[in-house]
Amino acid sequence: MSQPGQTCQRPGCGGAYEDVGGGLYCDTCGLAPVVSAGGTPAAAGMVVSPATGAVKGAADGAGSRSARTSSQSSRSRRSVSGRLSRSVSGKSTGRSVSVRSSGSSTGSSVRGRLGAGLVSVPQVPRPDPHAMVLERPEVPERKRFCSRSDCGAPVGRARGDRPGRTxxxxxxxxxPYSFVPKLRAGDIVHGQYEVAGCLAHGGLGWIYLAVDRAVSDRWVVLKGLLDTGDQDAMAAAISERRFLAEIEHANIVRIYNFVEHLDQRTGSLDGYIVMEYVGGKSLKEIANARRAPDGRRDPLPVEQACAYGIEALEALGHLHSRNLLYCDFKVDNAIQTEDQLKLIDMGAVRRMDDLESAIYGTVGYQAPEVGETGPSVASDLYTVGRTLAVLTFDFQGYTTVYADSLPDPDTIEVFRRYESFYRLLVRATDPDPDRRFGSAQEMAEQLTGVLREVVALQTGQPRPALSTLFGPEVKVTDTELFPPLEADVSRLGARPARKKTPAAAPAPPGAAALVRPVDTPAAALALPLPLVDPGDPAAGFLAGLPPSGPAELIGALAAAPARTVETRLRLVRARLESGDRQSALPGLAELDEERPDDWRVVWQRGVAALVTGDFEGAALAFDAVYDAFPGEAAPKLALGLCAEVLGQPDNAAEYYRLVWTTDRSFVSAAFGLARVRLAAGDRQGAVRTLESVPESSIHYTAARVAAVRARLRGRTPGPGDVPFGDDLTAAAGQVEALQAYGLDPARRARLSAEVLGGALDWVLSGGAGSAAAGRTLLGSGLDERGLRFGLERAYRTLARLAPGGKERIELVERANRYRPRTWV
Incomplete structure (x- = not known):
């Protein structure tokens, strides 16, 4: 046995052994005494390395290995996260927040284009493999750390003028540590793979590029599997990880083989994973290549990061469907090649029921509970959330100060600009794993919804999609933004026929004061309904219910074959619709007590609160659902309504705008946005919103009628008021165009009277000036006489169409008042 002070046995080394850390190591070469398997000195020149346990992620010094102290519990219940209402945490049906609690699709993805067809991500060309080989494979001293999980101390550092040992x-x-490549160009591994050189250094050592001489000289990658000299342990490790070769997915690097290679220099038996060569750039390289003029990293556009996240979630979902966990998703472990993203590092993949293997992860990405309870689907999704954060803003301190949290959203521009994206990251990285997304598919669906919203906001083009959680809005209420003209306090028709100068009178109120307030109970019951949980025992019964009124529906539900959550929710809804709040609220309170965390119950709680006037309670409920499903339109529509009735027009306008910009099928958002813009005095903004309702909508005519009135109601034209003249022309053009869209004669005559009456005010006030000369409006000359004849015709038309004699007489009298003086 070697003793302290004894000369080093390594040939050519003149150092002596010293006791370091409980073992003998040479003070010059740093190596331990060489012994054979039986404990006797080994042959000169043969070094037998002890087994090592490498830490994944050590390439940048940020790796961590988590000790597992308890078995992984099965988590079938997922939660609704709520920043304002933390009592909402969805643990009810086994799928309370998850559309599919089991995760994602089981088949391979065939889509090769990033961005889900919503955004164009710059392609990364596939480089020449030879160009990727490092000329001088070295690990910088600053990145050399002990790979032992409970140590991680800096190693191989310089001392004075002496450079650090590799x-x-x-x-x-x-x-022991070694940063020297074990394979060199020209080495043949397993009699099949000819090494071309080193590509990079990872947590388990160097990664090599090689040519598979047995299969068409294809390019492959060799990556260390296990650093051990124990042949039996090596065989067991390779046998255990054969399952990786069965994974086939477009977004996951292909595993071809597992091989062993005897290191002639050290005598160690090394294992290697033989993988598909994926040429391209890692997300880390793509992110680091973006630099602002001051040299600081320029974060990726949020839409590009979302595109990467969706692809990564598809890959993780595939692994989860096969009871596998990836464990270490981060910017280093995903490569974009051309228009495809691939996970390239399978070294940390483990089975969900594996309670023994080492757990690998990276500080700043790994979920905080992994060290205690082990990895899970929830911890995999956590890593995706952290990666999205690292990509989309300058995340200083994500491995230290913010290792388990996100910065204040007020300090991050992308969070201020895209609230839905922020809420998605909050849920994905919630410290409580039960409050994160329930599956990769659920998170991908919500991330896709967020991406649709981001792209719509950036381009101004809607990006609608069917929801897997909510149905369409039930109906559109409050399409009549203004009361009938007879109930208006406008001065139209108040002037004697012979006066050309308007009489002195109080100025009429603006359009905002004339807008009808929203019918809150009706608007609440018109919000989209959650889709029936297909796993509910009464789902088939509910699907077969014919359309009927609330009373008939209440009777049918009383005869339901089973009293389930869905039948009880439908009964609460039917009673609210019938106006029987006294019967509806106890049933909802019972559900809320039994299942306070079921998001469907939370949604119905918000609807009931709106109907009964508890607007703040409704806002808290809908905000919690928004936290849980940031990619859905329905919670934002509901929050817009809550903000409007709470007197928060800015918040209401923002939520309505988010919904309407993304999906034009939610016409309630358009009318709501028009209302709050009129309330803020933004008449032109309200008009633009109403005129953006598409022709395909059944509410197109109602929106255009409201736009005509929004242009004119409450206006006081003054001298030289050219903009009012432009609005008159536009309004008249819309009235004429609406004939083709089924505008009935009565409404057309009434709108014509409003337009012509406004024009008469404009002319009498002197606002028209010379601009009115020779012009016509709805077939009437744009002067006092022509407009009075036009108004007379409009009111006589209304009189002929009036249903009652009293109304008919009043309209005829009004026509006579407007008729100009004539000789006959």
Whole structure:
């Protein structure tokens, strides 16, 4: 046995052994005494390395290995996260927040284009493999750390003028280290793979590029599997990880083989994973290549990061469907090649029921509970959320100060600009794993919804999609933004026929004061309904219910074959619709007590609160659902309504705008946005919103009628008021165009009277000036006489169409008042 002070046995080394960390190591070369398997000195020149346990992610010094202290519990219940209402945490049906609690699709993805067809991500060309080989494979001293999980001390550092050793033993714990490539160009591994050189250094050592001489000289990658000299342990490790070769997915690097290779220099038996060569750039390289003029990293556009996230979630979902966990998703472990994203590092993949294997992860990405309870689907999704954060803003301190949290959203521009994106990250990285997304598919669906919203906001083009959680809005209420003209306090028709100068009178109120307030109970019951949980025992019964009134529906539900959550929710809804609040609220309170975390119950709680006037309670409920499903339109529509009735027009306008910009099928959002813009005095903004309702909508005519009135109601034209003249022309053009869209004669005559009456006010006030000369409006000359004849015709038409005699007489009298003086 070697003793302290004894000369080093390594040929050519004149050092002596010293006791370091409980073991003997040479003070010059840093190596331990060489012994054979039986404990006797080994042959000269043969070095037998002890087994090592490498830490994944050590390439940048940020790796961590988590000790597992308890078995992984099965988590079938997922939660609704709520920043304002933390009592909402969805643990009810086994799928309370998840559309599909089991995760994602089981088949391979065939889509190769990033961005889900919503955004164009710059392609990364596939480089020449030879160009990727490092000329001088070295690990910088600043990135050399002990790979032992409970140590991680800096190793291989310079001392004075002496450069740091690339091989040796940790002076803190005595664990061996080596940053020298074990394979060199020209080496043949397993009699099949010819090494071309080093590509990079990872947590388990160097990664090599090689040519598969047995299969068409294809390019492959060799990556260390296990650093051990124990042949039996090597065989067991390779056998255990054969399952990786069965994984086939477009977004996951292909595993071809597992091989062993005897290192002639050290005598160690090394294992390698033989993988598909994926040429391209890692997300880390893509992100680091973006630089602002001051040299700071320029974060990726949020839409590009979302595109990467969706692809990564598809890959993780595939692994989860096969009871596998990826464990270490981060910017280093995903490569974009051309228009496709691939996970490239399978070294940390483990089975969900594996309670023994080492757990690999990276500080700043790994979920905080992994060290105690082990990895899970929830912890995999956590890593995706952290990666999205790292990509989309300058995330200083994500491995230290913010290792388990996100910065204040007020300090991050992308969070201020895209609230839905922020809420998605909050849920994905919630400290409580039960409050995160329930599956990769659920998170991908919500991330896709957020991406649709982001792209719509950036381009101004809607990006609608069917929801898997909510149906369409039930109906559109409050399409009549203004009361009938007879109930208006406008001065139209108040002037004697012979006066050309308007009489002195109080100025009429603006359009905002004339807008009808929203019918809150009706608007609440018109919000989209959650889709029936297909796993509910009464789902088939509910699907077969014919359309009927609330009373008939209440009777049918009383005869339901089973009293389930869905039948009880439908009964509460039917009673609210019938106006029987006294019967509806106890049933809802019972559900709320039994299942306070079921998001469907929370949604119905918000609807009931709106109907009964508890607007703040409704806002808290809908905000919690928004936290849980940031990619859905329905919670934002509901929050817009809550903000409007709470007197928060800015918030209401923002929520309505988000919904309407993304999906033009939610016409309630358009009318709501028009209302709050009129309330803020933004008449032109309200008009633009109403005129953006598409022709395909059944509410197109109602929106255009409201736009005509929004242009004119409450206006007081003054001298030289050219903009009012432009609005008159536009309004008249819309009235004429609406004939083709089924505008009935009565409404057309009434709108014509409003337009012509406004024009008469404009002319009498002197606002028209010379601009009115020779012009016509709805077939009437744009002067006092022509407009009075036009108004007379409009009111006589209304009189003929009036249903009652009293109304008919009043309209005829009004026509006579407007008729100009004539000789006959």
């Amino acid at each position: 091989e040796g033993f940790c002076t803190k714990c005595g664990h």
